[in-house]
Amino acid sequence: MNDRRSFLKQSSLIAGGLWLSPSLLQARQKISPNEQIRVALIGANNMGFGILRHHLALPEVECVAICDVDQNVLDKRIKEVEEATGKKPERYTDFRKLLEKKDLDAVIIGTPDHWHCLIAVAACQAGKDVYVEKPMANSIGECDLMTQAAANYGRIMQVGQQQRAGQAFIESREFVKSGHLGKIRKVNIWSNFNYGLGNEVKPATPTPQGVDYDFWLGPAPKRDFNPNRFHGSWRHFWDYGGGLMSDWGVHLLDMAIWVEENPAAPSTVLTYAKNVNKENRDRDTFDTMNVLFPKKDFLINYDMNGGLQSGPYNKPYGIAYVGELGTLVVNRSGYEIYPEWDGTAKAAKCEVKKLEGTTESHNLHVANFVDCIKTRNQPSCPPEAGRLAALHAHIPNIAARIGAEQLIWDDAKRQFIGNNEANKLILPEYREPWTLPKL
Incomplete structure (x- = not known):
């Protein structure tokens, strides 16, 4: 029974x-x-x-x-x-x-x-x-x-x-670190998504029943309720998010930082940003950005296009590790290596490798977290890794907001060199009664 x-x-x-x-x-x-x-x-x-x-x-x-x-x-x-x-x-x-x-x-x-x-x-x-x-x-x-x-x-x-828990990305990192692609010259990253345009303009409306909107705003500035600033689309406004750059950019840039010899903050950052599509769109953030991060090991080149869905290698988003012997292209669906051709030897300079049919890895990332709760070991994406990836997204966004083509970041001092306007955006101003945490 x-x-x-x-x-x-x-x-x-x-x-x-x-x-x-x-x-x-x-x-x-x-x-x-x-x-x-x-x-x-x-x-x-x-x-x-x-x-x-x-x-x-x-x-x-x-x-x-x-x-x-x-x-x-x-x-x-x-x-x-x-x-x-x-x-x-x-x-x-x-x-x-x-x-x-x-x-x-x-x-x-x-x-x-x-x-x-x-x-x-x-x-x-x-x-x-x-x-x-x-x-x-x-x-x-x-x-x-x-x-x-x-x-x-x-x-x-x-x-x-x-x-960091995904098979395609783990194996790609191993190919890069093992020298299979030879010396890495650059890491090309692209993210093209329709939602990067933001929503069409909508009028303010009464706050939906059952929503404590003042608490939802919290430390952000006081504003009238607008559905474009609420569920699903808040990230297009600086008060709450950083647009496509801090949404997909963080994920993809993390995969470039992850293969560095000693993962580090960016120093010089070169940014182009513009809102190309201005047709009735409600957003603070940008639909089009190109960012160059000259790093110690290689150049990171980030290319972002809100409102577009196609990209290099017929992929809307992806990462290309460009090496002397070949290029490895990866996204969440898998990877493929495109070898350089040796004209003298009449042969590919590296072995072709391909992986298809991989899926999301949230479950593995969560399992790693739960295991670390029990063991007290460091998780696969600890705070410093999250900080570095966020830096690579926030610095271009700050540059775009103040109209600066170049910013120089001093990570030891945690400030920009020679740009007070950028330094003002390192921390937000919290709306009362909320205050920045004190440690």
Whole structure:
């Protein structure tokens, strides 16, 4: 009878559209309380909930709380988790109250970028480990604060640059590091996506029922509600995000930094930025950017085109490691090596390699984080890696905002050389009563 009740319960969960298999539900029941990893989600509308689902696909992880300022999102997500796991997470609308929970090991931060720093630092101070979506934060200085907080409080912090867990990118890095492509001259990166144009202009509207919009704005400037600045499209405005550059740019630039001999901050950064498509678009950020990062090991060349969908090698986005012996082109679907031709030997200069059919690696990145919670080992994308990738996105955005073709960054001093206007954008001004975290 017990087996039948268990089967019926599991069947009803799956019939309800949930995402935990009967075998996983059975495995979860066998985990002792001492082995459980108790997580909470802060910011549950989109990517944050996707990351929570990957956490809950691990039998030792339990969701004990969800926090959001949109009651509609909060109701939906609590219901989904309860139906999937049989346990109802506690409900919070203020992350500070959530962080007071004693029976909590880690938090997932899936909020807009302008909230990452405040929540992550508070979580570290409360003794919680942190999985924070990329980019690490919405400014250079906030990334520094988060890096310091993780170190000061001995917390595990995984930044959501999940390509570090992807087979295609891991193998590509191995080809580069092993010398298979010869000396790397440059790394070409491109990202062409329609959504980079931003939404068409819309009028301000009343705040949707159930939304605490003032709390959603938090430290960002006070503004009337506009749907273009809310769910799904907030990243096109400097108050909350950095556009296509800090969304896809961080992921792809991270893969260039990852193959450096000693991953480092950029020094000289050359930027071209323009809004080419101006037809009824509502955005602060740019649809067209080209950025050059002359690094010690090679040149990084980043090419971004919002509103376009095609690109080199018939890929809308990708990375090309250009070596003396061949070029390796990779994106999340796989990679291929295009060898240079040796006219004298009448042969390819390196062996052709190809991988197809790879998929997203969020699940592996999450599994790495959970393992590091238990072992206290450094995760695959620790705070410093998140900081470096964010720097490579924020510096061009700052240059574009102030109209500077070149900026020189001194990473030791954490400031730009000879440009006070750029230095003013290293840290945001928080709206009262919110203040920058103090460590």
